[in-house]
Amino acid sequence: MSFVFNSAFAFGNTKITLANSSNYYHDALKGASVFKRGEIKGTPVVYGYNKKGKFLGYIFLSTNLVNIESYSGLPLTSLISINKKGIIQGVRVVHCDDPIFLIGIPISKLYSFTDQYIGKNIRSNIYIGGKGKDHVSAIASASVTTVAMDQTILMAARKFASKLGIMKSIVKVKYKLKNIYSPANWNELRRDGSIRKFTISCSQMGLKNCSGEYETVYYGILSIPNVGKNILGSYEYGYLSKRWKEKNQAAIFIIANGVSSFLGSGFARGGAFERFHLEQGYSSIMFRDVDFSYISSLGIKGVPYFKEGGIFTIPLSIFNPILPFHVVFTFHKHVSHASMLNNETFHTFYSNYHLPSKYYISSYRYVKKMNQYQIAWIKYLKYVIPLVLFLIILTVIFIIKDKIITKRLPRNGRKWIRPLYYSVLFLFLILIGFIKPSQPSVTHLYTIYDSLFVSYHPALFLLDPLIFILFAFMFITAVIWGRGVFCGWICPFGTIQEYIYRIKEKILPEKLAKKISFEFNNKFHFRLIYLKYAIFIILMATAIISIAWGERLAEVEPFKTVFYLHFERQWYFTAYAILLIGLSVLSYRFFCKYMCPLGASLGLLSKLKIFSIKRYGECKSCKICAKSCNIKAIDDKGTINRSECFYCLECQINYNDDKLCPHLLKLKKAKIGNIK
Ligand code: SF4
Numbered sequence: 091m092s093f094v095f096n097s098a099f100a101f102g103n104t105k106i107t108l109a110n111s112s113n114y115y116h117d118a119l120k121g122a123s124v125f126k127r128g129e130i131k132g133t134p135v136v137y138g139y140n141k142k143g144k145f146l147g148y149i150f151l152s153t154n155l156v157n158i159e160s161y162s163g164l165p166l167t168s169l170i171s172i173n174k175k176g177i178i179q180g181v182r183v184v185h186c187d188d189p190i191f192l193i194g195i196p197i198s199k200l201y202s203f204t205d206q207y208i209g210k211n212i213r214s215n216i217y218i219g220g221k222g223k224d225h226v227s228a229i230a231s232a233s234v235t236t237v238a239m240d241q242t243i244l245m246a247a248r249k250f251a252s253k254l255g256i257m258k259s260i261v262k263v264k265y266k267l268k269n270i271y272s273p274a275n276w277n278e279l280r281r282d283g284s285i286r287k288f289t290i291s292c293s294q295m296g297l298k299n300c301s302g303e304y305e306t307v308y309y310g311i312l313s314i315p316n317v318g319k320n321i322l323g324s325y326e327y328g329y330l331s332k333r334w335k336e337k338n339q340a341a342i343f344i345i346a347n348g349v350s351s352f353l354g355s356g357f358a359r360g361g362a363f364e365r366f367h368l369e370q371g372y373s374s375i376m377f378r379d380v381d382f383s384y385i386s387s388l389g390i391k392g393v394p395y396f397k398e399g400g401i402f403t404i405p406l407s408i409f410n411p412i413l414p415f416h417v418v419f420t421f422h423k424h425v426s427h428a429s430m431l432n433n434e435t436f437h438t439f440y441s442n443y444h445l446p447s448k449y450y451i452s453s454y455r456y457v458k459k460m461n462q463y464q465i466a467w468i469k470y471l472k473y474v475i476p477l478v479l480f481l482i483i484l485t486v487i488f489i490i491k492d493k494i495i496t497k498r499l500p501r502n503g504r505k506w507i508r509p510l511y512y513s514v515l516f517l518f519l520i521l522i523g524f525i526k527p528s529q530p531s532v533t534h535l536y537t538i539y540d541s542l543f544v545s546y547h548p549a550l551f552l553l554d555p556l557i558f559i560l561f562a563f564m565f566i567t568a569v570i571w572g573r574g575v576f577c578g579w580i581c582p583f584g585t586i587q588e589y590i591y592r593i594k595e596k597i598l599p600e601k602l603a604k605k606i607s608f609e610f611n612n613k614f615h616f617r618l619i620y621l622k623y624a625i626f627i628i629l630m631a632t633a634i635i636s637i638a639w640g641e642r643l644a645e646v647e648p649f650k651t652v653f654y655l656h657f658e659r660q661w662y663f664t665a666y667a668i669l670l671i672g673l674s675v676l677s678y679r680f681f682c683k684y685m686c687p688l689g690a691s692l693g694l695l696s697k698l699k700i701f702s703i704k705r706y707g708e709c710k711s712c713k714i715c716a717k718s719c720n721i722k723a724i725d726d727k728g729t730i731n732r733s734e735c736f737y738c739l740e741c742q743i744n745y746n747d748d749k750l751c752p753h754l755l756k757l758k759k760a761k762i763g764n765i766k
């Protein structure tokens with residue numbers, strides 16, 4: 091059924107050609123007034139000139155180059171123009187059958203959408219949703235049409251550009267698939283690149299009400315014998331591969347788990363899958379229900395839990411399994427339910443796949459492009475550089491701390507340490523607390539566990555360079571000096587608590603400040619510190635069983651509320667974070683001492699501590715350091731609990747103070763006695 095919704099589309103049953111759409115050349119190439127028809131490598135083209143005879147661009151008809159089906163199952167026939175440099179000059183839809191424009195969405199929305207492509211370079215990846223030079227806004231509530239229109243413009247323009255010679259044309263690569271098979275489990279197929287994992291996080295979707303992974307997708311080419319036999323079993327693979335061969339098809343599988351659905355909520359019989367498609371060279375492959383069979387379970391050992399999955403067939407005439415391709419996901423989040431037309435924000439993600447070379451024989455060689463890790467590191471370089479610089483400064487401070495504290499530096503070390511300490515804390519708070527929130531959390535430990543022991547994908551951590559650097563630094567320094575390097579000198583939430591406590595001490599009269607402060611007695615305190623270890627163990631155990639529940643319980647940390655969501659979330663999360671900050675006014679770093687699961691994990695690592703804080707024999711009976719240790723890491727016997735020490739260096743200042751430390755006073759006295 092064809093829906094003619096605008097007189098401009100009234101072609102009746104006449105086939106639309108470049109010749110009979112001449113009424114729209116002006117719209118397709120703005121500023122052009124002289125048009126000459128011609129042909130480039132078999133494709134009809136119109137050359138557009140302005141009044142002065144200056145060449146402005148080429149106009150071509152999308153359906154002469156690509157056949158991308160939209161919601162109606164028919165293409166969105168459009169005139170597209172590009173200039174000699176491959177910059178899109180204009181787009182004019184001349185025929186569209188999508189019923190969505192008959193039931194409420196004005197056609198002007200489609201025009202506004204296509205107008206966004208003017209000025210875009212056809213070589214760029216164009217993202218639907220988000221902001222920036224290469225991003226376009228979707229047509230709200232018309233996601234299938236959005237994706238189909240996007241693909242029509244880009245693929246047709248690129249194919250035309252290859253005819254002009256301004257983009258490399260795709261080589262029809264010859265290949266032969268090897269009929270190899272060796273039994274392999276899921277993780278082995280993941281490791282050798284047969285199965286690709288692609289993760290989209292809640293933060294990439296800009297969602298505030300979820301954390302961690304928004305959607306985790308696994309996919310691969312099922313028609314490759316080794317992949318198909320291992321995943322489906324020999325019998326089922328044998329049956330299906332026979333059908334694929336008969337129809338000259340390849341097949342891919344996709345399974346996914348997450349908050350959303352990659353199959354799409356709007357998918358219905360006869361409809362298209364609007365949330366993902368494939369791109370290979372100038373081909374855009376969108377899937378419909380006839381290409382799809384549902385997967386509810388897979389027998390292969392080690393397959394992760396998945397909520398939905400499917401097998402999708404692709405004609406081998408438009409898809410070459412040995413050439414690299416992108417799986418492009420377009421998800422949209424509902425911002426509000428108030429306005430159905432304007433409430434969706436789209437995000438596009440590209441996942442690259444290339445079949446491992448062991449599966450085929452061909453003269454073609456795959457040249458690797460920048461992978462997503464390299465892209466992430468380049469993107470975050472402006473934060474990585476200052477972070478690394480701050481960490482180097484901190485490391486130097488720790489190496490020369492004894493020199494700073496003793497009088498070997500020009501001025502008394504006591505005067506240096508406090509300002510230095512608060513300056514370092516401030517720098518980290520600004521950088522990883524506010525400018526680029528990167529507060530390490532127990533949820534990152536879940537990811538480490540998962541990537542090392544479940545998905546065997548340790549490189550996953552490299553996707554967030556700042557978190558990667560911080561964790562590497564935290565772990566290394568916890569083994570060398572203990573938990574104190576991170577907890578005492580870096581952690582943004584620790585810093586907030588530290589500052590609040592110190593500000594209280596500064597602004598309130600001493601008596602009042604003392605009156606409103608509380609600390610448990612040592613007996614209770616040294617028992618209560620184990621609470622955080624219990625929290626840590628419960629959280630990790632829960633996350634191992636169910637990552638979703640692990641994420642929920644991780645809300646015991648207020649980090650997300652404070653640094654990522656800036657207190658803008660449900661009232662109880664905000665109230666909890668404010669309560670913890672409020673407690674830190676009364677009790678020095680209450681959360682760190684008793685509740686923090688991340689602190690507990692570092693506390694366990696601190697048991698390995700290579701360097702210990704220096705002590706004298708007299709420390710056992712002297713209580714001076716124990717009193718000045720705010721975090722209460724020194725017990726009644728004068729022993730420092732290495733898992734609790736925040737390396738504030740207060741006791742080390744005492745240790746070197748010959749006017750305060752009983753040991754040094756004794757030595758001084760003995761020296762004076764000897765001189766006498
Ligand atoms: S205990 Fe937790 S909140 Fe406190 S400083 Fe360490 S990591 Fe940060």
Ligand code: SF4
Pocket residue numbers: 703715718719720721722723724730734735736737738739740741742
């Ligand atoms: S006073 Fe000493 S024991 Fe206490 S936290 Fe500071 S460095 Fe550690």
